[in-house]
Each structure stands twice: as structure tokens, then as C-alpha cells.
Amino acid sequence: MSPALEARALLLDTHPYREADLVVRLFLPDRGNVSAMARSARSSRKRFPSGLDRLTLADVRLSSRSGRGMPTLESAQVVEVWWNVRSDIGKVAAASLLAELLLKAHVEPGEAGPLFEFACAVLNRLDSAQQASGEPAALLAAGGILHRLHLLPRPLVCSRCFAKDAAAPTFPAWLDGSTGELRCNAHVERRSQSLALQEHELQLLTLAGGDPSDFPIGPELAAIASPVLQRLEPLLVRTFGSNLRSLAFLREIS
Ligand SMILES: [Zn+2]
Known part of the structure; x- marks a missing residue:
């Protein structure tokens, strides 16, 4: 320095x-x-x-x-200061996960700028949202960071056949929790280590790689976001370490 x-x-x-x-x-x-x-x-x-x-x-x-x-x-x-983030426990949990993942991320040159922009955009999004639920907001934080660390395929297509919508024509698509690689239903190899993603879940994960203001974080999305976040956990643990306290916190409050 x-x-x-x-x-x-x-x-x-x-x-x-x-x-x-x-x-x-x-x-x-x-x-x-x-x-x-x-x-x-x-x-x-x-x-x-x-x-x-x-x-x-x-x-x-x-x-x-x-x-x-x-x-x-x-x-x-x-x-x-993002005062409104501090007035809602779900927002606090999502912001804590965002901070914890950034702290534990191994950031390559060129990745810091996009991650910084993303983190500020997520905090702005949380701050201005009328209603936010912990799990969708946490999925936005986790998925968005994984995308920007190039740990999720983008676009989310099968790494073998490059099928446009990954699982065409049948879902689920399979995300390998140890490599972050996506396979279509025909090309999945390590099914037991992979998370099965339905079409709407894949769409949600794709959205996390885009503009945070487009990502739905309302309570009506909690039921959809929760299992995706849960299934992303092996990938998060592999990338950021096993002691992810903000994930445990999120589970406590939901
Ligand atoms: Zn394929």
C-alpha cells in the first residue's frame, strides 16, 4: 500500500x-x-x-x-448508513450474510469492483424495500456474490451440452454443490452431490447474477427462496468455510 x-x-x-x-x-x-x-x-x-x-x-x-x-x-x-436495514430482522440477517461472505471471499483482481457495486446495490435495495423477507434477500446476497466470484455458471446452462435452458426439455437441472457446475437432466453425473433445481428456482438464481433491484425479496418469495438457499449451502460452505454464522442466524429467525 x-x-x-x-x-x-x-x-x-x-x-x-x-x-x-x-x-x-x-x-x-x-x-x-x-x-x-x-x-x-x-x-x-x-x-x-x-x-x-x-x-x-x-x-x-x-x-x-x-x-x-x-x-x-x-x-x-x-x-x-442504510438505517432501514437496521429496523427489520430479516434485512439484518441478509445484510449480515452479505458482509460475512464478502469478508470470507477470496477476491481476485477485477472482482472487487463488481462485488463492491453489488453490495451497495443490495443494501440500497434492502433499505428501500417496503417489505423484505430474510430468505429471498439472503438468496440474493449469496447468489449474487457467487455469480460475481465466477462460482456459478453464467448463463446457467449445462456445462456438457450447453443446452440453452440447462435442462431442456426436462427439469430439474442439477447444480454440483462441490464445483458449482450445472448439468442438464441428461448429463448429471454426481446426482447425490448435486442440487436439483426446478425451472423457477433456476430463474431465481439467474436473477441473482443481474441487477439487485430486479430481484424479488418480498415475503411471498420466502417459500421458493428457502429451499434454493438451503441447497446452495454446500457450495457456500465449500467457498467461504463451514462456520457461516449468519446462515445459522437466518435459520433461527425464520
Ligand atoms: Zn446437458
């Missing part, structure tokens, strides 16, 4: 450190995950007058004396 860096950043998480400091975990559009030390952030509000809450958007200034090690968070000017 160069001596000083100014960037717009998503604050994903914070951890108390020593007596007065805070380790802040940020997501930057040009480099993905960055941890930074916010000195005295817990003892004084001087440098961070609006606080350093998770799931806020801020213009940050980072510095690194030697160019190595953990940079220091010099300042953070809050740009967006």
Missing part, C-alpha cells in the same frame, strides 16, 4: 483491540478486503465523530508508514 490512500469503503466488521483501538475490516472497490487499525476509536470520538459502525459506507483515508503491515485508518467520513 502506498503511504496514503483515499477511497470509498464499505465497513464490514469491527473488532476491539487493546484498550482503546478498533480493528476495522473494510471492503474497497479496487482491492477488496483490507483490515485497518483505528487508533483510539473507542476512547475518543474526535477522529471518528460519526462512529465506525459495521455496514456503513464511508470515505476513508488510510496510511501506512512503511508500506507494509496493517494500515492505519486516519479518518472516515460516513456517506451512507
Whole structure:
């Protein structure tokens, strides 16, 4: 990292450190995950007058004396707080999953920008939605991140025959939970490790790769989204680790 860096950043998480400091975990559009030390952030509000809450958007200034090690968070000017996300438990659960997956993602160069844009768009979508249900919103977060990490085929077609609608003419289509590969009903090999997707479920998963504002997150979608999310879990665990606390949280509240 160069001596000083100014960037717009998503604050994903914070951890108390020593007596007065805070380790802040940020997501930057040009480099993905960055941890930074916010000195005295817990003892004084001087440098961070609006606080350093998770799931806020801020213009940050980072510095690194030697160019190595953990940079220091010099300042953070809050740009967006998404207050409405904090007033609904389903929205909180979906936003928590979004943050957890971003924190645990192995982001290749070029993927950080689209992921950053996506995360902000999901939080905007959750914030402005009259009604949101935890499971469809969480499916949007999980499916959208998997798509942008190139872990879901796009378009969702059979990797063997490239059948246009994957399972033509018969559904289900099969998504391999260990590779993220999609196979049509004729070409599925590891059926036991694959999740069977019906046409409307495949459509929902395809939608998660698009514009978040087009994705339905209302409670009427909960019954459809819930099994898809459940069947995506092996792929999520394989990619992001087995201890996905926000998935457990989601199960508790639904
Ligand atoms: Zn096929």
C-alpha cells in the first residue's frame, strides 16, 4: 500500500483491540478486503465523530508508514448508513450474510469492483424495500456474490451440452454443490452431490447474477427462496468455510 490512500469503503466488521483501538475490516472497490487499525476509536470520538459502525459506507483515508503491515485508518467520513436495514430482522440477517461472505471471499483482481457495486446495490435495495423477507434477500446476497466470484455458471446452462435452458426439455437441472457446475437432466453425473433445481428456482438464481433491484425479496418469495438457499449451502460452505454464522442466524429467525 502506498503511504496514503483515499477511497470509498464499505465497513464490514469491527473488532476491539487493546484498550482503546478498533480493528476495522473494510471492503474497497479496487482491492477488496483490507483490515485497518483505528487508533483510539473507542476512547475518543474526535477522529471518528460519526462512529465506525459495521455496514456503513464511508470515505476513508488510510496510511501506512512503511508500506507494509496493517494500515492505519486516519479518518472516515460516513456517506451512507442504510438505517432501514437496521429496523427489520430479516434485512439484518441478509445484510449480515452479505458482509460475512464478502469478508470470507477470496477476491481476485477485477472482482472487487463488481462485488463492491453489488453490495451497495443490495443494501440500497434492502433499505428501500417496503417489505423484505430474510430468505429471498439472503438468496440474493449469496447468489449474487457467487455469480460475481465466477462460482456459478453464467448463463446457467449445462456445462456438457450447453443446452440453452440447462435442462431442456426436462427439469430439474442439477447444480454440483462441490464445483458449482450445472448439468442438464441428461448429463448429471454426481446426482447425490448435486442440487436439483426446478425451472423457477433456476430463474431465481439467474436473477441473482443481474441487477439487485430486479430481484424479488418480498415475503411471498420466502417459500421458493428457502429451499434454493438451503441447497446452495454446500457450495457456500465449500467457498467461504463451514462456520457461516449468519446462515445459522437466518435459520433461527425464520
Ligand atoms: Zn446437458
